Amino acid sequence: MRKLTIAIDGPAGSGKSTVARQVAGLLGYLYLDSGAMYRALALKALDCGMALDGESALATLARETHIELKPPSPEQAAAGVKNRVFLDVREVTSEIRTERVAEAASRIAAIAAVRQVLVAEQQRAGAGGGVVMEGRDIGTVVFPRAELKIFLEASPEIRAERRWKEHQEKGESFTLAQVVEEVRERDRRDRERQVSPLVRAADAVLVDNSAMDAEETARLIVLLAREREKEIV
Numbered sequence: 305m306r307k308l309t310i311a312i313d314g315p316a317g318s319g320k321s322t323v324a325r326q327v328a329g330l331l332g333y334l335y336l337d338s339g340a341m342y343r344a345l346a347l348k349a350l351d352c353g354m355a356l357d358g359e360s361a362l363a364t365l366a367r368e369t370h371i372e373l374k375p376p377s378p379e380q381a382a383a384g385v386k387n388r389v390f391l392d393v394r395e396v397t398s399e400i401r402t403e404r405v406a407e408a409a410s411r412i413a414a415i416a417a418v419r420q421v422l423v424a425e426q427q428r429a430g431a432g433g434g435v436v437m438e439g440r441d442i443g444t445v446v447f448p449r450a451e452l453k454i455f456l457e458a459s460p461e462i463r464a465e466r467r468w469k470e471h472q473e474k475g476e477s478f479t480l481a482q483v484v485e486e487v488r489e490r491d492r493r494d495r496e497r498q499v500s501p502l503v504r505a506a507d508a509v510l511v512d513n514s515a516m517d518a519e520e521t522a523r524l525i526v527l528l529a530r531e532r533e534k535e536i537v
């Protein structure tokens with residue numbers, strides 16, 4: 305049976321990475337987190353003290369940077385790691401999971417020339433199919449011909465609460481109100497930017513998982529994938 309390309313897009317905290325990882329595991333596909341690439345580049349820009357709106361300097365940085373996603377070992381997967389992330393030769397898997405880096409990622413992601421470099425990398429990484437890639441523009445720009453597109457949603461309050469719980473588990477002392485504000489601001493920037501804004505592709509299936517856990521959501525998407533696999537043989 306031919307393997308699909310599955311695109312999962314949606315706002316922060318909608319469950320993309322958790323659900324996409326599970327879908328890939330159930331189907332035996334490769335999981336790729338495109339947001340991790342924006343985060344890794346943002347981390348490098350922050351470390352270099354660069355201005356986050358310096359378009360040509362950031363585009364040059366993107367071209368000179370090597371970012372690689374690798375599957376976790378079984379032990380890392382059990383600890384919740386979904387993709388290992390390498391920035392040049394340095395592993396930055398956990399370092400990129402901060403609010404500061406998320407915010408910087410959404411700023412540099414508004415720059416067309418930066419996106420051009422990362423989109424080309426993503427297309428190379430996912431070429432050949434048998435892949436579940438998640439992000440903001442996977443179904444619209446990166447893989448517009450993906451055989452299955454999902455737009456994952458959940459209410460803003462639920463998404464912020466999910467993120468807040470993660471911070472609590474890591475011992476970080478953000479208030480729920482701070483996280484609501486961060487998620488709201490990042491959503492606004494991602495939806496309103498000129499280049500590749502977060503929008504549902506016309507042919508994407510809308511899945512609102514406000515009242516579903518990640519496993520139920522993944523099982524629903526696997527059912528849709530099995531149907532598509534039969535349709536395209």
Ligand code: CDP
Pocket residue numbers: 314315316317318319320321322323466467470513516517518519521
């Ligand atoms: O990748 P994205 O920002 O869209 O979301 P995530 O990192 O996969 O999910 C954020 C948090 O919500 C994680 O802790 C998930 O376990 C949790 N989650 C949930 O409780 N219920 C869901 N249906 C999906 C995710």
Ligand code: CDP
Pocket residue numbers: 315316317318320321338339340342343406409410411413438439440441442490494
């Ligand atoms: O996990 P979460 O949904 O919070 O964010 P992420 O997927 O790690 O992405 C971080 C930021 O990168 C997003 O807020 C977007 O601005 C940007 N991004 C993007 O523009 N396009 C993508 N395909 C993936 C991420």
